[in-house]
Amino acid sequence: MSENLRLPWADLFPAPAQAEEAPASPPRRAPGRRGRRPLSAWPSPSGPPAWQAWRLLVYGPDAAMDDFVAQAAGPGLIPWPFDAERVEEDVFALAIGPHGSGRGARGLSVEGCRILARQFRAAAETRHARLTLRAADSCPLDFHRLVPVPERIVSLGATHPDARAWLRANWGIVEAPVQVRILPGLKAGRRLPRGHRATVYGFFARNGAPDPVIRRLEEHYPALVFRLTERSLA
Structure with a gap:
């Protein structure tokens, strides 16, 4: 899979869980076109991404x-x-299926698979262009600025095992x-000395905890205190 292939829903995190009650009787299905399955009939994902909400409290002297x-x-x-070309190739390979029998995994023709691949390529190019237009200071807590990913690791691509191992470590x-x-209005939870202040950052991350980043920050900014806490998504 190409490191450039990122589906539109890849950045979404799960909504807060809500209690569900079983209906008294099965709901009636709205009429639809013959031969077309409703969205609910398609296979469900294996599970939601392991997103976690975090808060990072930082406080210390003003300077x-x-x-x-x-x-x-x-x-x-x-x-x-x-x-972009690799994105299109990867999506086409996924759509046509592992056997290349002339029909896609969902019954698409070869031409239909090519059209789908071109649409994904266009979406990927749009997303990439949008990201490159981000302001240099648009993110107040940029991990790549604080603990930079070496160029040799970046050049490998996001899905390369060595790149993922470096990021994990x-x-x-x-x-x-x-x-x-x-997060405005949140404080350190204690009275700070004169000339000190606190800032609280909120963010979402998945499949792990950013503890190594916090340890690096504590080493690099010994005058500051860092407190990382999980926040419930429920």
Whole structure:
């Protein structure tokens, strides 16, 4: 699978869980076209991505905080290589199926699979262009700015085993956090000395905990205190 192939729903995190009650009687299905299955009939994913909400409290002297805030801001992404042609090839291979029998996995013709692949390529190019237009300081807590991914690792691509191993060892997660923001109004939870202040960051990450990043920050900013806590998604 190409490191450039990223489905439109890849960045979504699960909505808060809600209690469900069984209906008194089975709901009636709305009439639809003959021969077309409703969305509910398609196979369900194996499970939701393991997203976790996090808060990072940072506090300390004003001068050290000024330095950290300036250093932490960035575009909030890893500059993985992008190959639109490879994206199209990968999607076509997925659509046509493992045997290349002339019909796609969902009954698409070869031409239909090619059209689907071109549509995904166009969507991937649009997404990549949107990401490259991000402001240099649009993300207030950019892990790539704080613990940079070496160029030799970036050049491997996001799905390469060595790249994922490096990220797991140095970030604790294998992709950049999403929806990173400063949470206004939240404080350190204690009275700080004069000339000190606190900032609280909120973000989502999945399939791991960014503890290695926090340890690096504690080493690099000894005048500051870092407190990472999980937040329930329920």
